[in-house]
Amino acid sequence: MMGLDDTLDDATEQTAPVWAVFGDLMAGLLGAFVLILVGVLVVQIDLVASLKQEVEKRQMEEQRRMALEKALAIPLASGRVTVHNGRIGISGSVLFATGSDELRSEGRQLLKSLVQPLLVYLRERDEMLMVSGFTDNTTLLRGPQQRFADNLELSAQRALTVARALIDEGMPSSQVFAAAFGAEQPVADNADEKGRAQNRRVEMAPVPKASNAKPARNE
Numbered sequence: 001m002m003g004l005d006d007t008l009d010d011a012t013e014q015t016a017p018v019w020a021v022f023g024d025l026m027a028g029l030l031g032a033f034v035l036i037l038v039g040v041l042v043v044q045i046d047l048v049a050s051l052k053q054e055v056e057k058r059q060m061e062e063q064r065r066m067a068l069e070k071a072l073a074i075p076l077a078s079g080r081v082t083v084h085n086g087r088i089g090i091s092g093s094v095l096f097a098t099g100s101d102e103l104r105s106e107g108r109q110l111l112k113s114l115v116q117p118l119l120v121y122l123r124e125r126d127e128m129l130m131v132s133g134f135t136d137n138t139t140l141l142r143g144p145q146q147r148f149a150d151n152l153e154l155s156a157q158r159a160l161t162v163a164r165a166l167i168d169e170g171m172p173s174s175q176v177f178a179a180a181f182g183a184e185q186p187v188a189d190n191a192d193e194k195g196r197a198q199n200r201r202v203e204m205a206p207v208p209k210a211s212n213a214k215p216a217r218n219e
Helices: 002-071 073-078 105-125 151-168 193-199
Strands: 081-084 087-091 127-134 176-182 201-208
Touching: 002 073, 002 081, 002 105, 073 081, 073 105, 087 105, 105 127, 105 151, 105 201, 127 151, 151 176, 151 201
Parallel strands: 127 176
Antiparallel strands: 081 087, 087 201, 127 201
């Protein structure tokens, strides 16, 4: 009997550590599963938040586009003005003769018709207007009548001309500024005249005002 008891005791002692190891293994697996589950939930929460922000951003952009199109309904109906991605586009041929920065009379009248609806739009949103000049990639011919060094300078002068015309027609100078891009950022292929004509343009885009906060002085 003593031999049998000793054998049972030895089997019990050998079995106990196996169950302890098994329990530790299961606890470790459960902990790893919980960590994975928490990680997945965190990722899903982040994705939902990002998706919500993107939806809200798109909704705001759509509301801005609709508001801008509503403000410019009459000029848009004439076909001489376009609105794309919040940018108001005007064909360069409507505003200027080829290679010139002198505003055509019909171009000035068009700009005059834009001032009041743009003012209402900008004031409602506390924004300002960026006027951008663009050209095609045709190299300007050198000569005594050529006033511009390159397309960048031509686009800059055209943007300034449009900005000044808007100011003359009632746009506060504090709410408009000019930018030049030359032949950069074409909207069509410069390989043919149709594409080059589309690239010769002036765009106006409402943009947020710079912060009015003044840096604190060191005393």
